Amino acid sequence: MIRTRGLTKDFVVSRTETVHAVRGISLDVEPGELVAVLGPNGAGKTTTLRMLTTLIPPTAGTAEVAGHDVVAHPDRVRSAIGYVGQGGAAGASQRVRDEVMTQGEIDGLDRRTARRRADELLEVLDLADQAGRKVESLSGGQRRRLDVAMGLVHTPPLLILDEPSTGLDPHNRANLWDHILRMRTASREPMTIVLTTHYLDEADTFAERVVVVDHGQVIADDTADALKAELAGDRVALRVAPGDAGKLATLAERAPGTRSVAIDGDRVEVRTADGPGATPGLLRAADAAGLAVTRVDVTRPTLDDVFLSLTGRSLRETAVATAPDLSDDEPAGTPTAPATSTRKEVLA
Numbered sequence: 355m356i357r358t359r360g361l362t363k364d365f366v367v368s369r370t371e372t373v374h375a376v377r378g379i380s381l382d383v384e385p386g387e388l389v390a391v392l393g394p395n396g397a398g399k400t401t402t403l404r405m406l407t408t409l410i411p412p413t414a415g416t417a418e419v420a421g422h423d424v425v426a427h428p429d430r431v432r433s434a435i436g437y438v439g440q441g442g443a444a445g446a447s448q449r450v451r452d453e454v455m456t457q458g459e460i461d462g463l464d465r466r467t468a469r470r471r472a473d474e475l476l477e478v479l480d481l482a483d484q485a486g487r488k489v490e491s492l493s494g495g496q497r498r499r500l501d502v503a504m505g506l507v508h509t510p511p512l513l514i515l516d517e518p519s520t521g522l523d524p525h526n527r528a529n530l531w532d533h534i535l536r537m538r539t540a541s542r543e544p545m546t547i548v549l550t551t552h553y554l555d556e557a558d559t560f561a562e563r564v565v566v567v568d569h570g571q572v573i574a575d576d577t578a579d580a581l582k583a584e585l586a587g588d589r590v591a592l593r594v595a596p597g598d599a600g601k602l603a604t605l606a607e608r609a610p611g612t613r614s615v616a617i618d619g620d621r622v623e624v625r626t627a628d629g630p631g632a633t634p635g636l637l638r639a640a641d642a643a644g645l646a647v648t649r650v651d652v653t654r655p656t657l658d659d660v661f662l663s664l665t666g667r668s669l670r671e672t673a674v675a676t677a678p679d680l681s682d683d684e685p686a687g688t689p690t691a692p693a694t695s696t697r698k699e700v701l702a
């Protein structure tokens with residue numbers, strides 16, 4: 355469904371500065387896959403999606419989407435995809451339901467189906483009460499939900515979503531995911547979904563495959579479970595008398611499967627491929643050496659641990675620091691120029 359080879363994007367910012375936003379990404383996404391693309395701010399995720407959706411041309415490399423080259427046949431690509439970008443796609447002076455319906459008709463739905471889909475999506479995304487209101491009167495969170503409704507109104511074979519849930523409250527995030535998953539199972543053809551998210555729990559729970567991007571390159575690509583097992587490992591924390599921590603650490607280093615051992619006061623933290631499997635052996639070794647273990651905690655790694663082990667940095671910190679405030683309390687007002695071109699502007 356997607357095939358890129360050496361996909362590259364440079365932005366020439368000035369005579370002396372070029373931003374190498376995407377540096378040779380080669381990626382294959384099969385029909386029916388649900389792929390989450392993770393990475394810190396500025397990693398190149400949006401730029402990659404914008405090339406795949408034909409909003410910007412690649413500097414080098416190739417990309418085929420739904421069987422069509424993004425440079426040679428952008429129209430064919432556009433008609434095969436649904437896209438939710440980061441910029442507000444709706445016209446400020448239009449009414450909410452009309453905007454969703456119009457987008458549906460642009461995407462090829464007949465008027466009745468467009469209305470039914472619009473009403474369904476406005477209900478799912480908690481916008482039914484705002485259906486007759488003008489877009490400019492919506493809060494930031496409501497406007498984001500409207501963007502998502504416009505992107506999902508037709509049920510294309512390929513959905514590309516750039517941070518669809520950013521700024522939504524937990525209730526609306528859950529509804530959105532429920533709807534996306536239902537759309538997917540209801541569609542006759544396998545629906546392919548590629549999305550970026552800063553919510554690691556979403557990627558962990560819903561994505562069948564996680565692609566980690568950093569500095570414009572893919573640095574890991576696998577299922578969340580495989581990435582966690584390969585790159586982060588489980589943590590077994592054992593508490594002993596402070597004077598015994600060194601002896602226990604030495605024993606733990608010799609235990610099968612141990613990747614690393616760290617001491618923190620009376621706590622010995624063992625990184626191992628299989629925490630629950632390794633714990634009985636660690637306890638037996640401690641017991642045989644006369645060391646009394648007073649507490650054991652086994653923790654499975656998160657995708658943030660995966661990123662940390664790959665890069666030495668935490669994804670969570672960058673996400674929290676830059677998550678936009680889409681408060682539902684205040685109307686968002688007329689938007690300033692969006693950071694990315696919108697679907698309506700460019701794909702219509």
Ligand SMILES: Nc1ncnc2c1ncn2[C@@H]1O[C@H](COP(=O)(O)OP(=O)(O)OP(=O)(O)O)[C@@H](O)[C@H]1O
Pocket residue numbers: 365367373374375393394395396397398399400401402
């Ligand atoms: N139009 C542009 N002109 C110049 N530089 C750009 C432009 N668009 C993106 N960049 C730069 O390219 C790099 C990648 O940006 P991109 O938006 O793709 O990152 P991202 O991974 O989507 O980040 P975020 O998680 O913050 O959305 C960044 O350094 C960004 O500043």
